[in-house]
Amino acid sequence: MTTSDHAADIDKHVRIYITVFVALMVLTIVTVAISRLHLPVHLAVTVALVVAVVKGSLVACYFMHLISEKKLIYAVLVLTVVFFFALLGLPVITHENGYWIPE
Amino acid sequence: MEIPYTVELRRDTGLNNGKIGIWLFLASEVMLFGALFASYILIRTGATSWPRGDTILNVPLATFNTIVLISSSVTMVMAWASLMRHRFGTFRLYMGATVALGGVFLVVKYFEYSHKFHDHLFPSTNNFLAIYFTLTGLHMLHVMGGMAVNAYFWGPGAKLWKTNPEWFTNRVENSGLFWHFVDLVWIFLFPTLYLL
Numbered sequence: 001m002t003t004s005d006h007a008a009d010i011d012k013h014v015r016i017y018i019t020v021f022v023a024l025m026v027l028t029i030v031t032v033a034i035s036r037l038h039l040p041v042h043l044a045v046t047v048a049l050v051v052a053v054v055k056g057s058l059v060a061c062y063f064m065h066l067i068s069e070k071k072l073i074y075a076v077l078v079l080t081v082v083f084f085f086a087l088l089g090l091p092v093i094t095h096e097n098g099y100w101i102p103e
Numbered sequence: 104m105e106i107p108y109t110v111e112l113r114r115d116t117g118l119n120n121g122k123i124g125i126w127l128f129l130a131s132e133v134m135l136f137g138a139l140f141a142s143y144i145l146i147r148t149g150a151t152s153w154p155r156g157d158t159i160l161n162v163p164l165a166t167f168n169t170i171v172l173i174s175s176s177v178t179m180v181m182a183w184a185s186l187m188r189h190r191f192g193t194f195r196l197y198m199g200a201t202v203a204l205g206g207v208f209l210v211v212k213y214f215e216y217s218h219k220f221h222d223h224l225f226p227s228t229n230n231f232l233a234i235y236f237t238l239t240g241l242h243m244l245h246v247m248g249g250m251a252v253n254a255y256f257w258g259p260g261a262k263l264w265k266t267n268p269e270w271f272t273n274r275v276e277n278s279g280l281f282w283h284f285v286d287l288v289w290i291f292l293f294p295t296l297y298l299l
Binding site for chain 1: 116117118122123126127130133134137138140141144145148157162166169170173174176177179180181184187188279280283284286287290291293294295298299
């Protein structure tokens with residue numbers, strides 16, 4: 001890769017960063033606007049989480065360069081995601097058993 | 104003793120050691136915040152009633168802080184891109200802006216906390232405030248840590264640029280990964296605590 005190719009590559013990245021920035025700003029406004037609709041709790045939680053996941057994915061993929069990362073990093077993250085959801089699942093399991101809910 | 108694989112890639116991992124190190128650290132951070140989010144779900148679903156965040160917390164201030172933190176993520180990645188283009192002066196501007204935006208975030212948070220304390224709302228008041236102060240307090244500590252590292256690279260740490268620019272660029276990329284993670288956590292904290 002020549003120096004001019006490299007510079008063009010970085011310029012392309014910078015344009016993507018600005019596009020992602022605009023998308024994140026729009027999605028922030030969308031998040032707040034949706035909360036004003038006072039949707040039922042289950043629907044509100046779902047919509048808010050979907051928008052947050054989209055925003056988080058944009059940050060991770062483009063700002064953290066996960067879209068073009070090495071396999072080892074993906075392997076570390078897959079393992080992390082598995083344990084993360086196991087952690088989040090613990091309250092659900094205990095809830096279904098009714099173990100901690102007072103009668 | 105020279106630190107190995109700061110710039111050159113290891114043949115087995117295909118990465119420099121700094122990169123794999125920061126990602127392993129971030130994996131542990133995901134578990135730390137994951138445990139607290141799991142606690143939040145447990146406490147909230149087990150409560151007979153739970154307040155909407157916007158009835159207690161200041162949504163406009165938090166929205167402003169979200170915009171501040173997202174902007175700081177952009178300036179951070181632009182600081183790294185400036186080094187990739189060998190524009191050290193531009194790097195300094197963007198890195199300075201990143202640290203300053205982190206400072207703005209903390210000042211806003213200070214006003215939010217002060218207002219709560221003034222109204223006699225403390226972590227011990229109820230479960231909602233307990234989880235609010237724990238999650239946002241831990242997040243604030245991360246903002247402070249990120250600011251300290253970024254300020255170091257903006258100031259005295261920037262000397263490395265003269266002797267080993269590639270290593271310096273990698274270090275800035277790694278501190279950027281941490282900073283983006285802090286932004287990512289806030290992206291989930293904001294709707295969870297303030298809007299639902």
